[in-house]
Amino acid sequence: xxxxxxxxxxxxxxxxxxxxxxxxxxxxxxxxxxxxxxxxxxxxxxxxxxxxxxxxxxxxxxxxxxxxxxxxxxxxxxxxxxxxxxxxxxxxxxxxxxxxxxxxxxxxxxxxxxxxxxxxxxxxxxxxxxxxxxxxxxxxxxxxxxxxxxxxxxxxxxxxxxxxxxxxxxxxxxxxxxxxxxxxxxxxxxxxxxxxxxxxxxxxxxxxxxxxxxxxxxxxxxxxxxxxxxxxxxxxxxxxxxxxxxxxxxxxxxxxxxxxxxxxxxxxxxxxxxxxxxxxxxxxxxxxxxxxxxxxxxxxxxxxxxxxxxxxxxxxxxxxxxxxxxxxxxxxxxxxxxxxxxxxxxxxxxxxxxxxxxxxxxxxxxxxxxxxxxxxxxxxxxxxxxxxxxxxxxxxxxxxxxxxxxxxxxxxxxxxxxxxxxxxxxxxxxxxxxxxxxxxxxxxxxxxxxxxxxxxxxxxxxxxxxxxxxxxxxxx
Amino acid sequence: xxxxxxxxxxxxxxxxxxxxxxxxxxxxxxxxxxxxxxxxxxxxxxxxxxxxxxxxxxxxxxxxxxxxxxxxxxxxxxxxxxxxxxxxxxxxxxx
Ligand SMILES: [Zn+2]
Numbered sequence: 318x319x320x321x322x323x324x325x326x327x328x329x330x331x332x333x334x335x336x337x338x339x340x341x342x343x344x345x346x347x348x349x350x351x352x353x354x355x356x357x358x359x360x361x362x363x364x365x366x367x368x369x370x371x372x373x374x375x376x377x378x379x380x381x382x383x384x385x386x387x388x389x390x391x392x393x394x395x396x397x398x399x400x401x402x403x404x405x406x407x408x409x410x411x412x413x414x415x416x417x418x419x420x421x422x423x424x425x426x427x428x429x430x431x432x433x434x435x436x437x438x439x440x441x442x443x444x445x446x447x448x449x450x451x452x453x454x455x456x457x458x459x460x461x462x463x464x465x466x467x468x469x470x471x472x473x474x475x476x477x478x479x480x481x482x483x484x485x486x487x488x489x490x491x492x493x494x495x496x497x498x499x500x501x502x503x504x505x506x507x508x509x510x511x512x513x514x515x516x517x518x519x520x521x522x523x524x525x526x527x528x529x530x531x532x533x534x535x536x537x538x539x540x541x542x543x544x545x546x547x548x549x550x551x552x553x554x555x556x557x558x559x560x561x562x563x564x565x566x567x568x569x570x571x572x573x574x575x576x577x578x579x580x581x582x583x584x585x586x587x588x589x590x591x592x593x594x595x596x597x598x599x600x601x602x603x604x605x606x607x608x609x610x611x612x613x614x615x616x617x618x619x620x621x622x623x624x625x626x627x628x629x630x631x632x633x634x635x636x637x638x639x640x641x642x643x644x645x646x647x648x649x650x651x652x653x654x655x656x657x658x659x660x661x662x663x664x665x666x667x668x669x670x671x672x673x674x675x676x677x678x679x680x681x682x683x684x685x686x687x688x689x690x691x692x693x694x695x696x697x698x699x700x701x702x703x704x705x706x707x708x709x710x711x712x713x714x715x716x717x718x719x720x721x722x723x724x725x726x727x728x729x730x731x732x733x734x735x736x737x738x739x740x741x742x743x744x745x746x747x748x749x750x751x752x753x754x755x756x757x758x759x760x761x762x763x764x765x766x767x768x769x770x771x772x773x774x775x776x777x778x779x780x781x782x783x784x785x786x787x788x789x790x791x792x793x
Numbered sequence: 794x795x796x797x798x799x800x801x802x803x804x805x806x807x808x809x810x811x812x813x814x815x816x817x818x819x820x821x822x823x824x825x826x827x828x829x830x831x832x833x834x835x836x837x838x839x840x841x842x843x844x845x846x847x848x849x850x851x852x853x854x855x856x857x858x859x860x861x862x863x864x865x866x867x868x869x870x871x872x873x874x875x876x877x878x879x880x881x882x883x884x885x886x887x888x
C-alpha cells in the first residue's frame with residue numbers, strides 16, 4: 318500500500334454572544350419555548366426589512382484583527398438561495414463576494430509541530446432554525462428561536478495534515494474567541510461548530526485529491542474520530558481502484574461512521590446575489606483603530622506575561638492561558654496567595670482533572686478562587702499537610718464548600734502538639750523492633766513504613782517531613 | 794442565447810416550480826427575451842464603470858444591540874399553514 322497524506326481545511330461556525338439577533342431585535346438567549354424568540358423578520362415574513370446589528374460588525378472586526386486578517390473596507394451581504402425549512406425565507410443572508418475579513422493566520426503548536434494555519438476568510442451570516450422530526454405524524458416541526466442568531470464563519474486554508482493539528486487549531490481559535498468575549502464557544506449548544514473538508518493523496522503528490530465535507534461534529538473527540546475514519550475510508554476507496562466522490566457526509570458518533578448526505582444530482586446551486594435589503598458596510602481606518610485599541614490581552618501575550626512575570630515554564634504558561642477561565646482563575650488565586658508556581662501546580666494537577674470531568678469539552682470551575690487560596694494558605698502555614706490539602710480540595714470542589722470550615726468540622730488540622738508527635742514516634746519505634754533492626758542493618762527503605770505507621774496513628778494530621786526527620790534522629 | 798429544455802427543467806426545479814408543458818414553452822420564450830436583452834446590454838463598454846450592488850448611496854445602516862420583546866407566539870404562528878405544539882409544522886424533512 319502507498320503512503321498517504323491527509324489534507325484538511327476547516328469551516329468553523331461560531332455563534333456570537335450579542336444580546337440580539339443579526340437582523341432583528343429578538344433575544345439570542347439559548348433555550349426558551351419553541352418560536353418565542355421570534356418576530357416577522359426572523360421568521361421570514363414578506364415585506365419586512367432586516368437591519369444590521371452594529372455589534373456583529375464590531376465583533377467581526379475584532380476577530381479579524383486577532384487572527385491577523387485584513388479587514389475589508391467596503392463589504393456587503395449576499396443571498397444564498399436554497400429550500401430547506403430551517404430557513405423560512407428560502408435564503409440565508411451571508412457574505413460571498415466581499416466577506417468582512419480575509420487572508421489571516423493563526424499560530425498553532427503541539428508535541429511535534431509548530432506552524433501557521435492560514436485563514437482564507439471570515440464572513441458574517443445568520444444561523445438557521447431547528448427542525449424536530451415528529452415520528453407520530455411523520456412530519457417535521459420547525460422552531461425558529463435560533464434563526465437569525467449571528468454567526469461568523471471562519472474558513473481556513475487547507476493547511477492541516479493531521480487530526481492533532483486540527484484540534485490544536487480549534488483550541489487556539491476557541492481561546493481567542495473567548496478572550497475577545499465574542500462567543501461562549503459551547504460545542505454542545507452549537508455555538509462552536511466545525512465542518513471538516515478532507516482529502517488524501519499519495520505522499521509526494523502536489524495536487525490535492527477529491528475532498529469530502531464532514532458535518533455534525535459535536536465535540537473535539539468526535540472530530541478526531543471522524544478524521545481518522547474518513548482518512549481510512551478514502552484510502553480504502555483509492556486502494557480498491559475507485560474514485561473518491563465529492564460529497565457532504567454526516568458523522569454518526571454513536572455508530573462511529575459517516576454516510577453521504579446529498580446525492581450528486583441534487584448538487585447545490587445557491588444562486589448568490591447581492592442582498593438588496595441591507596446597505597453595504599464601510600469600515601474606516603478610524604473604526605478599525607478604535608476596535609484595535611479595545612482588544613483585550615490575547616492568549617499569546619498573556620502566556621508571555623506568565624513566563625516573564627511569574628517565572629512559569631513555557632509549557633505550563635501555555636496550558637493555563639489556553640483556557641481563559643483557567644487563566645482568570647489563576648490570576649484571582651495568585652492575587653491572594655502570591656505564589657505563582659504553587660498556584661500553577663495546583664491548577665495543572667488535580668484541578669485540571671476535575672474541571673474536565675464533564676461529558677463534553679466544557680471546562681467547569683466549581684470552586685471559588687478564594688477557597689483554593691485558603692487551602693494553599695493552610696498548607697503553607699502548616700495547618701494541614703499537602704496530602705490533606707488534596708483531600709480537602711476534592712471534598713469541597715463540587716459543592717464549593719469553605720475549606721477552613723471543612724478542616725474544622727472533620728478535625729483535619731495537624732496536631733500542633735510536638736510532644737504528641739514525639740510520643741507517637743517513640744511508640745511506633747517500640748512496637749516495631751524488627752523494622753528498627755532492619756533499618757539499622759542498612760535497609761533504610763523501611764523508613765517509609767515507619768513514617769506511614771506514625772501518620773496512621775496520628776490520623777494523617779502531621780507533617781510527614783517532620784516525622785521523617787524525627788525518626789531518622791531517633792534511629793541514629 | 795438558446796434556452797434549452799434542460800435549462801428550463803433545471804431552473805424550475807431549483808425554484809420548486811411545477812410547470813406543465815404549455816407553461817414551459819411560454820417561460821422559455823420569456824427567458825430568451827430577457828437573456829437577449831442582456832446581450833444588448835453587453836455590447837456597452839463598461840470597462841470604466843464600477844459594478845453596482847445597491848441603488849441607494851446609503852452605507853452603514855446599523856441597529857444598536859438592544860433587545861426588544863419578541864412577538865407573541867400565537868401571532869407568529871398565525872401565518873403558518875399548519876402548526877403543532879408551538880412549532881411550524883412542515884412536511885417530513887430529513888437529511
Ligand atoms: Zn426576530
